[in-house]
Amino acid sequence: MIGQRRDQLERVPKVPPAALKPPRRPAASAPPGALDPARTRSLVVILHGKRAEEPGLREAVRALRQEGHEVCIRCTFDAGDADAFVAEGLRLHDFGGRRALTFVAAGGDGTVNEVVAALLRHGAPRGVGLAVLPFGTANDLAAVLGISLVPEDALRTALDPMTPRAVDVGLLNGHAFVNIAVAGGMAAVPPEELDSPLKRLLGPFGIALHVLKRLLLGGLPAPHVTIRYATAPDAALTDDSRCATLEGGLLLLAAGNARQMGRTVSVCPDALLDDGLLDFTVLLAGRPPLQFAAPWAQVSAARGAGALPANRDGEPEPAAERLLFEVLPKRLLVHMPDERLLVSGAAGSEAAKPNRRTGRPRRAALLRMLRPAQPEGRAARAAAKARAGAGRAAGAAALFAAGLAAGLLLLRRGPGMPEPKSRPHASQRGAGSGEGSSRQRGEPSAPPRGAAAWFECLAAPVG
Template identity: 40%
Template structure:
């Protein structure tokens, strides 16, 4: 059987990463065809991914953080009739998607998942003209992500989000919104919103603990407003242990689409792309893309997955 052709779309800051260079060399020695394209400026990852899809590259591998994964995803899905699968090498601060999917953080292991497993068809979330693979967030967690200092992220990794959050409790303000979808009509004030195709965001916060990538649904998680003297405790518990830590107060739905109306506007972080608006619509495109995942992943309902 002819070897698959793979292309890594690598974040420019990782061009000199010796561990990655060693991983590529080792996997090439096993006979795998791997090319590398390095980004230079904003938008390159999406452009390179779309170009690869048009050229018929079998697997396009996002080498970077969650933002790079999102850019490559959007480049792939914009190509009508494209058949390229997505792989992930986690090189970012939080690597939320890779962690929730069980993709190895060790770079050769992640690369081997991308080139040695059979890709599986997975859902893709969409908001307007933007696709997302992981979790869109709104409310306090999004404010933290948007305002976390990049230098602090480089020094402390995912812990930077937690430290920033601790320092912003005094700015906590519940957001009035209305959610509408199939069998869903809820109105109230919230502290945290999550729209999940996958499970975690913001540096390891598991906001949609039961989400899977192949059920044709989005998982909606909401932490509604709580009495003011309980707000900091609730947010701290969520940031430390995820939505499960506040499950008695949290609300949860599974829907193919949801519309969010926020009279005062709400920040929504879409896999690293923050936007502010009074209206957001999210929907799922079932089985829109093929993705390379480890056999041990918990993000699939299907058992038809394994190595080639």
């Protein structure tokens, strides 16, 4: 019997030990549209200090972290913090790992400029990406790229491994810009305008009012300049045979790697981010506006004209008597939801036509200058801010009501509080009370009615 049982057991197929382990629970399914965390990029969000309480930011970061994405937040406080955070991110990132690195500039165009300058200064590899989380006043670069103002949507664009595209970087006297660099009398940006209450209240229109005020008070400066620019993509700065020259009183020169400034005017409506050229719009005194595209342009002030003011992406640039605008072709990897601002996305449009390279702006271009792009997600952003404002107002109202109720309760006479004394009526005083009044006899006078009596009650100890 025992032998038969042993034979039966030997004929039973052996089960491998791994099959004896309890089955693993299926992984929680990701929400629709979510990205695989193993295929996305590690984000270092460099957040402008004044934007730390933006509605929806904390919820967006928390949701992405719960999905397994790597999101690191660094908040700036002093000048130079963005540069330090970029250096730290480059030093600590594992470039041999599975995830690539992307820095997210969370702020306005000035914050984007700081992050880009830091990436170039520290020699970031070309695989390091830049994304934009638009929290600024104008958000011009985000508007032309089609990046949403909703924090979670913008961060998902930064996480998507299919969104990075190589774009050019502009240089003004060796300093980087991504959107627009401006020179001339209208380009001066006084420090008080960068953080003025009017700018915070009205946004881009506040900036326009500051410019209008300067023009009305100080006039329209037009220093005499000479502008040299290349007429061929490979023309050198010393090659006079392939250069053109303009002279006159300079009102404004805009060099566009992208297209618009101040969210009010598309000053370089045909600019493309990866064509290896900068688009220039020049306003000279007494002349119609001129537009041309070139890899470089040099602006030199005449003797005695003084230094030329300039700014890059809305941030002031040191004034100089000679300004050199250049381009670094396809130097930066930028996350963008589509190719609307690339050569591949502009095929067949006005921006891709050869006649945009030089000459007066066409009528269609002038019309496009008056139709700047507006950032996407404005309604959702405004609704989030309205909800946050309503919540703060409700909290303040609740505190006020609680304080008012507490004050009324204190003003009510409690069971242990003494009865407030009242001044005796004139009929209760004697006829000769004028000479023999309590005040003249040195006796303390009765407290007055009203608020003083209640203050005495409040000050009296409770029995």
